[in-house]
Amino acid sequence: DAGVIQSPRHEVTEMGQEVTLRCKPISGHNSLFWYRQTMMRGLELLIYFNNNVPIDDSGMPEDRFSAKMPNASFSTLKIQPSEPRDSAVYFCASSLGRTNTGELFFGEGSRLTVL
Amino acid sequence: AQSVTQLGSHVSVSEGALVLLRCNYSSSVPPYLFWYVQYPNQGLQLLLKYTSAATLVKGINGFEAEFKKSETSFHLTKPSAHMSDAAEYFCAVSGRDDKIIFGKGTRLHILP
Numbered sequence: 001d002a003g004v005i006q007s008p009r010h011e012v013t014e015m016g017q018e019v020t021l022r023c024k025p026i027s028g029h030n031s032l033f034w035y036r037q038t039m040m041r042g043l044e045l046l047i048y049f050n051n052n053v054p055i056d057d058s059g060m061p062e063d064r065f066s067a068k069m070p071n072a073s074f075s076t077l078k079i080q081p082s083e084p085r086d087s088a089v090y091f092c093a094s095s096l097g098r099t100n101t102g103e104l105f106f107g108e109g110s111r112l113t114v115l
Numbered sequence: 116a117q118s119v120t121q122l123g124s125h126v127s128v129s130e131g132a133l134v135l136l137r138c139n140y141s142s143s144v145p146p147y148l149f150w151y152v153q154y155p156n157q158g159l160q161l162l163l164k165y166t167s168a169a170t171l172v173k174g175i176n177g178f179e180a181e182f183k184k185s186e187t188s189f190h191l192t193k194p195s196a197h198m199s200d201a202a203e204y205f206c207a208v209s210g211r212d213d214k215i216i217f218g219k220g221t222r223l224h225i226l227p
Contacts, residue, residue: 004158031213042219043159043205056214091158095213104151104215106158 004107006092012113018080021110024073025094033104034067034077035091049075082114117142117208121218129226134193136221138206141187148189149207149215150180159205165189201225
């Protein structure tokens with residue numbers, strides 16, 4: 001079975017450029033989460049969706065970040081314009097049913113470097 | 116609001132020795148608690164979870180954790196460490212919504 005698929009795995013870009021990270025959740029899962037991992041701050045929840053609807057985006061750092069889930073099999077996280085402090089590993093995770101009694105399945109992450 | 120604190124960003128144990136990774140939580144409602152493991156260049160994988168059933172929870176790879184409400188703790192243990200246990204371990208908490216909040220992680224080093 002295919003797991004959560006993220007692309008690109010690695011992205012190097014220059015400050016000011018637009019970055020789009022993509023995620024395909026596990027088929028049939030109805031919740032999707034975007035996390036950001038850095039050495040300083042650990043794993044931070046940015047936003048999560050349930051049945052394609054954003055439920056909580058309080059973790060999105062600022063207006064430069066936006067996320068969409070146009071359908072059950074695809075989500076994007078966009079940073080525009082990017083800044084060096086956005087450098088991190090971005091993880092997408094999906095789950096079936098209520099997350100707090102279930103399990104999050106993580107993708108392998110997208111490592112973003114902003115120069 | 117929920118939060119977790121993991122004591123020790125790095126822990127080293129000898130192969131065959133007891134593994135103890137500490138986690139304390141804060142929650143305004145009865146919590147759900149989790150331990151996840153992350154191997155290099157991979158996403159996180161669930162080790163075990165506490166969801167208000169038995170307070171001693173057994174997970175994969177010989178790990179277990181005990182929920183202690185009086186101490187607000189959910190420490191992870193394994194009787195005998197193996198080289199393959201070297202990884203980063205994350206404690207996480209969730210309340211009545213679907214948000215899972217992770218600690219900052221503890222990197223476990225296994226000494227030969």
